[in-house]
Amino acid sequence: MKKLHIINPNSSQPVTDTIRATAVGLLPDLADRMVFATLADAPAGIVNQGHSDRAAVLLADHVRHADAYAGAFLIACFSDPGLYAAREITSSPVIGIGQASLAAAAAFGSRVGVVAISRHAIARHFRHYAAVGLRSLVVGERAIDLAVDQSGNDVARARVIEVATALRDRDGAEVIILGCAGMSALRAEIESSVGLPVVDPVAAGLAVAAERLTNAAHV
Amino acid sequence: MKKLHIINPNSSQPVTDTIRATAVGLLPDLADRMVFATLADAPAGIVNQGHSDRAAVLLADHVRHADAYAGAFLIACFSDPGLYAAREITSSPVIGIGQASLAAAAAFGSRVGVVAISRHAIARHFRHYAAVGLRSLVVGERAIDLAVDQSGNDVARARVIEVATALRDRDGAEVIILGCAGMSALRAEIESSVGLPVVDPVAAGLAVAAERLTNAAHV
């Protein structure tokens, strides 16, 4: 049976491990059909457009090589590096957690707020929202301005709650997206604190990719 | 454990049976946490705004009565009757298959085409797309113009393929939504024929509702 290739498009093994833990935890029955990849030559984190562009090339190469064995691909970075190039290469479904998380949020409301790791990511993210046709959903994006490796810890938790609360109260968001693959573990806690649905991009992308793997007609 | 209440907001038991078959087929492990309801006093089908308005009131009543036992609600009609009223009543998640299917389609592309049962539904649908903030995604909606009870049969199959092909070739759709709960069984076949991802609203809504049931912080 063909596998779901879940690709962390940076070179950080701990990030891949976090993604694996999230994915296996959410869909344990599918665990043995999941393959996880770390792109060894990619930047350690995707924090600017240059990183995203480099990851895009490596991701496309990975998809090209894995295509024969894969039933679906999931790009596990909120910036979706290589999404459209990968779709040119394979006839299997390719899902990006960024596009998928915006889509998932749209099921809960029409005013979406995004928590970013860094203020420097915001303009890049908005270009992506525009490119996928969902710019008008996003009523605000605010940054916690912590390093990527802090994105799952205690300091991060407090900052994410603070930022998500501002998105709710100042920007009128009715659903929140955690704009980084590394914040997955915080989802339930943020949701409980802020009182709005909170979308974890890894979970959102995984749901779409798993559905495609098991139900798609493989167009 | 709280249940997922899946509500067919019309009074047609065969439609409920179809929804049940689809839902149980997609998520068998969750079958014993699903409760299916048919709204006995509702119209036999939701084919105009008056039907949708009547169904909305009955759906809200159902949600009010079932709230103590439900962990999530799924409104299994593409027009999402009663969606916003139900959200006022319960603190559990309420998902509409119409909003959820537009959202699901957005994970695959930014040009969405919708297959309608009847041309008379199209203006009503577009008002709903606008209300949920996703009007700009929909590049076209075309109708098969068959009766609701024909929406799963052979004639319907040929018409849906014809209409979906027109959405792809004339309107430039890159993803198709089957705009009726009764077309679920056709999804894979249409996807295979047309070569685009095809979203079944029941499946799309079920995925969101199931995720909320099992993972949400119950905000």
Add this chain to the structure above:
Amino acid sequence: MKKLHIINPNSSQPVTDTIRATAVGLLPDLADRMVFATLADAPAGIVNQGHSDRAAVLLADHVRHADAYAGAFLIACFSDPGLYAAREITSSPVIGIGQASLAAAAAFGSRVGVVAISRHAIARHFRHYAAVGLRSLVVGERAIDLAVDQSGNDVARARVIEVATALRDRDGAEVIILGCAGMSALRAEIESSVGLPVVDPVAAGLAVAAERLTNAAHV
């Protein structure tokens, strides 16, 4: 001669009396062609989506029964409950004071501010603005947060002036809509205080409905 049916879609007779006073005051020559209805089984006020959905069903029933005698219908509630269902039932014109008041405001400027009774109405109103295609006109909506039965009194006057001033100065509104049928009596005073055109939905809807009654080709 056929009549103009002016329907208060809640069960509050004082609200109907206010609407009658406004309508007869504005168009005395047409007074004997006006019929006023109160929907006895409807909620006492339309303050949430559930109320609006219930009123919609009753309004459609009223239109069905009155259709033979009516030359035009006016739905006298800013949320326009039952507007589209009524248009399915009758070939006579059906005007909603919500849609009509947005339209009237558009004759004065492209930046419209709305005074709401309650903050809880705002999201519901915005869904309606989107559905009628005029979402982009509304630059702000702010609530006085008083009970419906206070909406015409002294406390209300001061709050409406305060809120309308904020719409003018903070949101840049160049025309104001009083977002409730019960504020009609305040219109001239607010207009004088705030220095912007102020639209009363009852007056706006009445003007359209009366024009249709007397001039339409009854399409």
Add this chain to the structure above:
Amino acid sequence: MKKLHIINPNSSQPVTDTIRATAVGLLPDLADRMVFATLADAPAGIVNQGHSDRAAVLLADHVRHADAYAGAFLIACFSDPGLYAAREITSSPVIGIGQASLAAAAAFGSRVGVVAISRHAIARHFRHYAAVGLRSLVVGERAIDLAVDQSGNDVARARVIEVATALRDRDGAEVIILGCAGMSALRAEIESSVGLPVVDPVAAGLAVAAERLTNAAHV
């Protein structure tokens, strides 16, 4: 009592006579409060942007001179020449029949079609629709391509029906605007033939201006 100044911003007396007949016919009780002006130095018709610009200057001069005696102004040309300049000059309401007719159409539907006299007017009109913030309402504009002085006759009638039918069937319009002050007499007949509400700009503008004259707080 102050008067309603209805200004035909071209130099054609027959056009002014038509406007007067329409206005007095619609609001006979207000006839003695109406003053009609023809701008003697203006072009004979407003058929291009240059004409509109020249009329704008003359209209502003007229408003400046008449301001002491006027309670409201109505600019009786679909291009609304001088609308914004006039609003700078006087504190009395200034209504343009172009802006007012778009606004009136918005009370009936969110898909508006416009019948133009000439294809050369269409780009100019669309600039005006954008400037007043209602561009997104207009789903199509089609021209009868007849001379201005033919705009009320038999040939015009057949052409207007043909063009309005195309707006309905090809562009999906649900309400029609007659995009010229000279087509007023055709309104009811077109409405009857095409089966959609048809807005006459003179009537639409007159309704707004009369309401302002009699009810406004004279902000």
Add this chain to the structure above:
Amino acid sequence: MKKLHIINPNSSQPVTDTIRATAVGLLPDLADRMVFATLADAPAGIVNQGHSDRAAVLLADHVRHADAYAGAFLIACFSDPGLYAAREITSSPVIGIGQASLAAAAAFGSRVGVVAISRHAIARHFRHYAAVGLRSLVVGERAIDLAVDQSGNDVARARVIEVATALRDRDGAEVIILGCAGMSALRAEIESSVGLPVVDPVAAGLAVAAERLTNAAHV
């Protein structure tokens, strides 16, 4: 060889002199193909819509008389008075510095801020942005609120820096337009102070007009 007619559509000779100095300084090789005109009968400055409308008529007259000798026209006022009328008159290119400066800014970013001379200009400018189809680019416009004849001096410099900084920091602008022909001399200094590209409308319009003069196929 045909000339580039650069028209200052107000009657202020010092403004024309400033425009001439800017234009000759930017394109000295083209200096002997430039003709500068001051519209003697126009207002001394274009500070409201009435001024702009009057200038529009005089500008169109100038274009009509100069057409035989001109290879291109440049309207050197940010409000582009007479732009569309002039394009009806001549087959030579007609460029407005307002439209051209918005276009130039779009080469640097999608979030444009405009420095206005006066707050009273802002609504008029936004109508023009909408009419040229670029409304969505402008994230903010703020005024220095000085007289036109102060627009190039020391007081102006400090105010422009203050206002441009607010456009950058509060409105998120990534490119600034100096919304008046009289601020040309300040461009480099503002750019250096604010750290964003700053567009001078005269330079932007001149670049387009010069390109058209020398390279266009004279359509």
Add this chain to the structure above:
Amino acid sequence: MKKLHIINPNSSQPVTDTIRATAVGLLPDLADRMVFATLADAPAGIVNQGHSDRAAVLLADHVRHADAYAGAFLIACFSDPGLYAAREITSSPVIGIGQASLAAAAAFGSRVGVVAISRHAIARHFRHYAAVGLRSLVVGERAIDLAVDQSGNDVARARVIEVATALRDRDGAEVIILGCAGMSALRAEIESSVGLPVVDPVAAGLAVAAERLTNAAHV
């Protein structure tokens, strides 16, 4: 003096030679300040998203190495590969001919048509139009569907005229962009045949970059 680095982000030397000929022909006085680069490791042409992503990385590397010597950079490919990454690297201006050509077109009109080399480029282009905030300007894009190396020859000329005519007559374009760096030589001829302003992206980008090189405050 710092140079203008004009980068052909593919590995085809003949394309670079064409770009050089165009650039030197347009701005001969600046010829000795122009440096031309071909990215040897890049694809031979940018015909899909994968090519564009690979070119983006190489372009960013080039900018990093050349930054000390460059006063401005011009990316000479309509897809603007590496545009945003390059802007992260250097404080010198970076101009993309794609963004610049859309911007240039906006100086002539608000309805832009694009001639593409291949139908497969169109979806990718539209994502870029959205990302730069100018999606709403483009009323149509149509492809000549010839190979890149045919894009300047006789067959191409006839096809470009055919396609540009369709953009004018069917899509209502009032300005045309040649959506490929290789069509530069055809510009004047297409403009003459079609009777609309025609924008060559190389010329448009060069104009912006040269202006930045010589006049910018080097922010």
